[in-house]
Structures are given as structure tokens and as C-alpha cells.
Amino acid sequence: MERFMQPCLLLLLHERTAAHGYELIQHLQEFGFNENDADPGTVYRNLRRMEEEGTVTSHWDTGKAGPARRIYQLTPEGEKVLHQWAGHISHNIRRLSKFMEKYNHNFPR
């Protein structure tokens, strides 16, 4: 499925109210992303795009030690989009399950 990273990021942000990109990258593995899939470039680009689309907001955090972080927060619009994603994903699960049903019928046991 395409753009699956987006709903994962939205859900991670809902779980923790705020987080920066590097932190989100660490947690994407919970959704089955491996090192290649959770490519930093892809994550940061997704976050920037999500901000353009209005599903998240961000601000710089220069308070902590280390390089500046961009802190992301879910918007109400983002929560709506997350719900839409959930519907979409449920639909895909049903679709894939239907395939497997047919497959198992063709290749029993």
C-alpha cells in the first residue's frame, strides 16, 4: 500500500501529543518498517508534506542539547485524516483477505 508511512506517523503523533522526526523514525519499526523503509529522507519529506497539507504543525526546539529539533504536533484535521486512513486500511485488509480466501480455495491445506 502506498503512503502507509503517513497514517503511522499520524498515529504515533496522536499517541504522544508531540515528537520530532528522529524520534518518530525510531518508533516506525513498531509498524513493521525496517531500516530501508524508515529511511530518514522519506520520513522528513513526509512530515514536511503533511505540514503543507495541514495534518500536522511544527516548531523549532533549540532548548535541548544537540542539534535543533523540529517538533511536530497532530492537528484536528490530522486526526480526521487518520480516521479516513483507518477506513481505507480496513478496506484494504478486507480486499487482501478476499484474495487469500480465493488463494486458499485454490491451494487447500
Added chain:
Amino acid sequence: MERFMQPCLLLLLHERTAAHGYELIQHLQEFGFNENDADPGTVYRNLRRMEEEGTVTSHWDTGKAGPARRIYQLTPEGEKVLHQWAGHISHNIRRLSKFMEKYNHNFPR
């Protein structure tokens, strides 16, 4: 999920031992493809590529009325690839289900 049309075509061909593209297009709806998704251009291009990859073979059928048809058949290699797809799809179902589990935990009832 990407290239989902391929396992569907392979499974359809396993079900009917042989079929031409236009016929397969009609049956793709069984797998949740709508008119846009089951775009003829995409179907035929997929079939040609699958032949290049050795998962199907084809020959022209000029016997029947109407324009000539290209009849496709599943190869043993194609059946192997279909089994690989089934594994891949099962994995994706688990992955998406895991997302939904987390989602439902975040938004109960």
C-alpha cells in the same frame, strides 16, 4: 500495495488454465478492482511483463470470431511466484492489522 494486480492475474489464470486479457479484465472486479484500477492498458502491460518474467506464456488465437486474442497460461514458475505473493500478502495483512490494533487502542469503541 504495489503490483497487486499481478497475483490476481496469476490466481485467475490458475483457476481457468487459460484466458485472454479482455476476459481477465472482466474478472478483476472479483478482487476489488474498479473501472479505473482495471485499466486495460495496465492489464495488458502487466501481462506482457509477466511473460517477460516467465510467469505466463501466450499464443495468438485467431480461431474465434472478433479480433485476435492473446491466450495466456500460467507456467510452473508462475505458480511459484503466486505462492511467494501469497506469503507477501499474508505478511501485509498482519502488518495492516497491527496498525488497526494500535488505532483501535487509541480510539476505543
Added chain:
DNA sequence: ATATATATATGTGTTATACCTATAGAGGTG
């Protein structure tokens, strides 16, 4: 000094595919 971890960002080539268009045979209708 230098290597590593933290943190963000851009450049780019490949791939999948949606949408559009082209071609052509066969049958039906005014």
C-alpha cells in the same frame, strides 16, 4: 583529533500506474 550519535534536509534515478489515444475485427441498427 576523530569517530559516533543526534537531527534535519535535498538531489536524483527508478518504478508503478492513471489517463489518453490508436488500431482493428465483428455484429447490430436506422
Added chain:
DNA sequence: CACCTCTATAGGTATAACACATATATATAT
């Protein structure tokens, strides 16, 4: 007979997603 529609295959192209590589800068450990 002209025209339309259905059957059937195919290619052209623009967009989009993404993997992989690279650039940047700060802080810490050796």
C-alpha cells in the same frame, strides 16, 4: 451502407512514491 458499439490489444506520457546517496551541523565519547 453508414454508423455505432462491443470485443480485443497496445503504446505514449505525465505524475507520484520512494530507495539510495549525499550534505549540513551539534554534541559526546575515546
